[in-house]
Amino acid sequence: MCSAQIFNRHISYRAAGHLSGCHPISSGALDLLEFCRHLLFEHLATRVRIGCWAVGTRIPGSECQVGFRGIRFSGRPRFFRIPAGPRGLDQDQVSELRGGSQCILFPALGRRLRRCGPGPRALAMAGQPVEVDGGIMEGGGQILRVSTALSCLLGLPLRVQNIRAGRSTPGLRSVCLLMQVSMPCVLFAASPSELRLKGGTNAEMAPQIDYTVMVFKPIVEKFGFKLNCDIKIRGYYPKGGGEVIVQISPVKQLNPINLTDCGSVTKIYGRAFVAGVLPFKVAKEMAAAAVRCIRKEYRDLYVNIQPVQETKDQAFGNGSGIIIIAETSTGCLLAGSSLGKRGVNADKVGIEAAEMLLANLRHGGAVDEYLQDQLIIFMALANGVSRIKTGPVTLHTQTAIHFAEQLAKAKFTVKKSENEDDASKDTYIIECQGIGMTNPNL
Structure with a gap:
């Protein structure tokens, strides 16, 4: 289940479970639409808590249309339940909300809703929604993440069809993917934001949290903002359970970047890790295999890949993996990574990450x-x-x-x-x- 809360612009998102006092509502990709809309929601009274509005279903082929006008809440807690379908709420309370086969539920503070003007930052829902086909091109969460963030920032009504039609499993389980969709939104908020993200930190089909911290963070900061990312605990597939706190201050504008000079490789370093019941020797074998592979092409460069045994207070569940980073003379950062899998030799995992890095270096790109x-x-x-x-x-x-x-x-x-x-x-x-x-x- 999914929920979002805002306490004086402190924002929390949970990929599983629900907040105390909030009705549990549908999980999956569609919940993410409402999470992002809350990030820039203008009309908030002090200490307002809003549950995530879930609209539609989360299976491929589902469809949703969502939106709201500015609402101010006051008084004591109260739940409002709205049947799914075109009926929606009365226009004197809030602009129409339409769902799929499920109901829309949200808690509000107050006996009644009071209309507020939309204001410059409120999300106006006038006009026809932009139609987005979630099944085209890569057909996965990338479509939802980019279109949702831009819809939130630009105030565009949005209808997404065929969500993640190109994927066999629903949902956005990775902390790093949640960070991708929320970061652009909070950069244009009114005050600093803190996001508490829970879910998998090292998962397949998504960037590892190590990549986000060691590569993405220093490069994206070149746009002119600072990002603080605190890994409280790592979480591995299939249980997740990780927690990362992200702190970002808003900017007036983003600076353009120029990353076209790759320079020459000056350092290669990384970490090979195991957690839970997996033995430390697995980390050492991954690191050793990766070093041997890299030295075939970079014989004179010291390769420093540290094997790490993560303790129970550092990681939830069993997992293993490796990330290797190459740093260049012009400040570019390129990486290769791989996660351990049941039945896959540790040497093979290390070599896979090394070959990924070497392939990126051969192309001569700066990213x-x-x-x-x-x-x-x-x-x-x-x-x-x-x-x-x-x-x-x-x-x-x-x-x-x-x-x-x-x-x-x-x-x-x-x-x-x-x-x-x-x-x-x-x-x-x-x-x-x-x-x-x-x-x-x-």
Whole structure:
């Protein structure tokens, strides 16, 4: 189950369980729409708690249309229950909410709802919603994350169909994926935000929290903001159970970035970890195999991969993995990573991460294949022209560009690198003329 709360702009999101006093409501991707809308919700009285509105269903092929006008709550706690379907609430209380096969439930503080003007930051729901097909291109959570964040920031009515139609399992279980969708929103809030994110920290089909902290964080801060990420406890598939606290201060505008000079590799380092019942020797074997693989191409460079045994107070569940980072003379960070799996030899896990890193280095890009798509939304919002040099453009990146152009009207170009050194490499330049999003609160 999923819930969100705002106490004087302290924001908490939980991927499982529900807050005391809040009715448990449907989990999955659609809940994320409402979580983001709360992040920039303008009309909040002191110490207001709002449960996450769940609309529609979470299976592929489902559809939802959501939105609200500014509402102010006061008085004692009370639950409102609205039947699903087109009827919605009375217009004297709140703009129409429409759901799928489930009911919409939310707790409000007050015996009645009082209409407020929408204001410059409230989400106006006038006009027809933008139609988004969640089954096209990569067909997964990337579509939902980018379109939801931009809908929240730009005040666009949004209808998402066929959510995660290209995926076999529903939901956004990873803390790092939740961070991706929430960060752009809180950057344009009125005051500093703290997000308490719970779920998996090291999961398949998502960035590892180590990658987020060691690669994504220092690079994304080049847009002109500071991000603090405190890993309270790690959580592994399938139980999750991890917790990360993210603190971000708002900005007036995002600066454009230029990451086109990859430089030369000066350091290679990383960590190989095990948690729970897995023996420490697994971490040592992953690290040793990765070092042997890397030294075939970088013989004169010291490779420092530390094996780590995570204690019970550091991690929940059983898990293992490795991340390896290459740092260059121009400050670029590229990485390779892999997670341990049942029946897979530890040496193979280490070699897989090493070969991923080496492939990224061979392309001559300044960002690796997993960072390129995460930077697209920030490039689209920035004030000016951003340029990044990367290897082959992934389908995730193509998807993020498509929806950034469709919703934010940012202008992207992708072309083969014309640098002589890149003539024999599969290297590209992604350029974006950002929309210069301005924070009206600052």
